[in-house]
Amino acid sequence: MIRKENECKKELRERMRDGNGTVEITNFISGPEELCMKGRMFSKITLKSGCSIGYHVHEKDSELFYIMKGCAQYNDNGQIKTVNAGDVTICPAGEGHGIENCSDETVELIAVIVYAE
Secondary structure: OOOOHHHOEEEEEEOHHHOOOEEEEEEOOOOHHHHOOOEEEEEEEEEOOOOEEEEEEOOOEEEEEEEEEOEEEEEEOOEEEEEEOOOEEEEOOOOEEEEEOOOOOOEEEEEEEEEOO
16 A cells, blocks of 8 residues: 555644644554554654644553654653754653754654554
8 A cells, every 4th residue: 555645634733732832743544553553653743943742651652753854852751852853762651751842943753653562
């Protein structure tokens, strides 16, 4: 199967996880069945300047970010770290994270959420 870019569902989320601004999400899959029920997200996330995804804990799944473009502040269990294009973040089940674009440049990342059990 091939899914063309214009076939991917885009959505806008205001104040995602109590973050700031509007986050744009391009969903590459239509649901968990396309990940063999092993996960629930494979998406591109776009954060314009000042936008963020608020800190949250992953209880029964893990989330990975691959930073494609830009520079952001990543909250890794309460420790703020700078991430840049090419970096990968890993938030295992039971841990928390958030991300904020503090720069003037748009940040783009790929997000994958897989189930821990």
